[in-house]
Amino acid sequence: MSQFNNAFTLFLSLLVEAMPFLLLGVLLSSVLLLFIDEQQLITKLPKNPLLGALVGSMIGFLFPVCECGNVPVARRLLMQGVPTPVAIGFLLAAPTVNPIVIWATWTAFRDQPEIVVLRILLSLVIATIVGWVFSVQKDLKPLLQPAIAKSWEYNFVPKQELKKATPTSPLLQSGTFLLNQPGQMVRMDATVLQASLAATAPNKPLSDRLRLLVDNTIQELRELGAVLVFGSAIAAFIQVAVPREVILSLGYGPVTSIIAMMILAAVVSICSTVDSFFALSFSATFTSGSLLAFLIFGPMIDLKAIGLMLSIFKPKAIIYLFALAAQLTFLFTLFINLQII
Amino acid sequence: MSVSRKFLQPLDRVALTLMLVLSVLIGLLLLQGDGVAPQVRDFSWDGKAIGAEDTAFILNFSRPMDTKSVEENLQIDPPLPGKISWAGRRMAYTLLTPAPYGNSYQFNLHSAKDRLSVAENSPKVMQPFSSRFRTRDRAFVYLGVEEDEQGRLVLYNLSQQQKTILTPRDLVVVDFKPYPDGQKVLFSATERTNSQDLLSSQLYTVTTGINSDSGTQMTQGFLGLRLPFDATANPEPPGKINLILDNKEYQNLKFDLSADGQKIVVQRVNQQNPGEFGLWLLQENKKPQQLNSQPGGDFVITPDSASVAVAQGEGVGILPLQTDAEKPLDFLPEYGMVLNFSRDGAQATMVKFNSDYTRSLFLVTSQGEPQELLRTTGSIKSCQFDPLRQNLYCLLTQLLEKEEYEEQPYLVAIDLKTGNQKPLVILPDQRDVQMSLAPDGLAVLFDQVVAATDAVNPAADVPRTSDGEAIATSRLWLLPLLSPASSPQPTQMQPEQLPLPGFHPRWLP
Incomplete structure (x- = not known):
């Protein structure tokens, strides 16, 4: 019975911690949908995949969301036709590379400033590399969930094809050209409808747009909130089934400590805004590299966010995302542990 | 669409290759092993x-x-x-x-x-x-009495056996307090040419030129690098005078400096209207402000630098060091005077004037009952806690049973746990004697003033005791104490006369 109580407490705490950030993310996503002209946004983003991924990693400075809030925003970015490396870079780095988290980390690790700097730097590097890897895939359909794929296709593919047809004319990238394509409106799909709503949004009066903002926020919150509840339940269950002590007993060595802290990061699903204080409690016994691994890998992946991620990507894409992020984190922090500190 | 094509998207190829490369790199790194030693x-x-x-x-x-x-x-x-x-x-x-x-x-x-x-x-x-x-140099400041040093503040660095006269000839120093870092001394002084008015003192600071780069100031830059520029690296030369408070409208009577060195409390009286009498608060970069208070006598700033204890009527009032405060924080009706606080503010020594003309020394702690340490028919001049708060060093007097009223001052160490008194040294008869306990608790300085006996009016610029007697000459004595840790009971040692004519010695922190 006490196990059940523990699980329930953990479940509630995860949910209470994550829900405000999810709400913030959903609100930002709705604002992006209705108030930002995506075509202008896209033309301003760099076309170079590596540069795009780096820029995407730094969007977190504009949208300070943690790992629960970044999923709806990343989803919206993808649906609006933002290049893949930008969206992936954002998805992985935004929970770390944002002012709130940087400040929190600085507060916790004031006497180990290198942890703060390396956390930001390595998160940027890893997100950029993974974003760049995903840029090789021009056709995202096999990776995305069907609903997102359709929206992505609507926004993205025609432009690509048109670009191929007349690659020299920059005028073709302007938004009005696409809006005048009536043939695109045949599919009566909810997501596509949403996207088309967005496309026509600039013409609507403000009151209408605000109503749409509320509608869309509620709809997304219902959809993703349910996923979050489910994800939190799984995370709580695993934490009770596999207690922290078991994970921590993996070892304190330069190599084993990293593995232990990475698994711990994935399992505890702690929000990136507060995880540095959690990590601080381990600084007495664990190596700097393993603390960094916790702080870098935790925001990129955690159990409760996997459900949210599954609302965007097919499992294969998520496996690639996490495998690459995990390997890169392990490599960098291992190097730090064995060769530097 | 064939199965193989579906399985080998461009992403699959790149991702799998990269994963393989990363695995190899990790393997190589693991093979190299741990190459760093802790530091x-x-x-x-x-x-x-x-x-x-x-x-x-x-x-x-x-x-x-x-x-x-x-x-x-x-x-x-x-x-x-x-x-x-x-x-x-x-x-x-x-x-x-x-x-x-x-x-x-x-x-x-x-x-x-x-x-x-x-x-x-x-x-x-x-x-x-x-x-x-x-550790910092062992150094103290005193007032000179002879010849050129007369009425001037003199710094003596015991570690380097070096004497420096800090204040200029034209100022006669009345009282002084070193700042907590020892880099400056706050003092009140009158101008030597101003032959009449002994009360027309002004407040000044003077630099001592020692105690730079103290251990409390941690200068650590970002990423743990030491900043190349350390603001405390260059000590100011000794003897730089700065006027803090003038005497244009008010006379400055007494002052105290807070433990953090940020606040000065001055007792002032209006030159035109002697009824306007009270405490003023001085803070850096702010105008002096009058504190809302009842008139009082002696005062001491509390160690937290947030309030001041003032003898008021038949008790001690604790006033907040804020100009907008209306009421005293506390009033202790049972005591007549606060002598001193321990450095952490947890203990204080207070004097109670009993109705049978005796005086009691009380130890008042933040917790627990006040403890009467002694009762005397003489007077209780001053008390200082040793750094470990094991002993209290007090300067007391005892009333000699003679026809003439005569008090004999003596130095005593009181064990705070047991209350045992251990007299350290008996001083020759004199009214105005001051002692100072070294910050490390290893020595006590005291003075022996010889008052001018000739009836002829001495010159106005001659240094005077607090009773106004002109000082003919004065000697400084150093009484070494054994480390309080090595012997819980202070051991008696012979006082040693210093070859420095002067009075009112005070150790630099």
């Missing part, structure tokens, strides 16, 4: 001149350490006994007694091992670490 990242007293307020240093390690190997291999030469405590990778070493002043210390740590390697039975020895720090 000391930061030593908080590195190169510093520490004082009695620096009670502990902190060692910061790059890795979690095997605490036993660190504790066993830590060396300070000459030894400074202390207690070790750990918080993560940080080790704090708290001194049992303040480090004696005027010493230089060598700190060494080698053969310490980190915790991981010890746990894995392949102990890795840390890079040897060594550093130096020193």
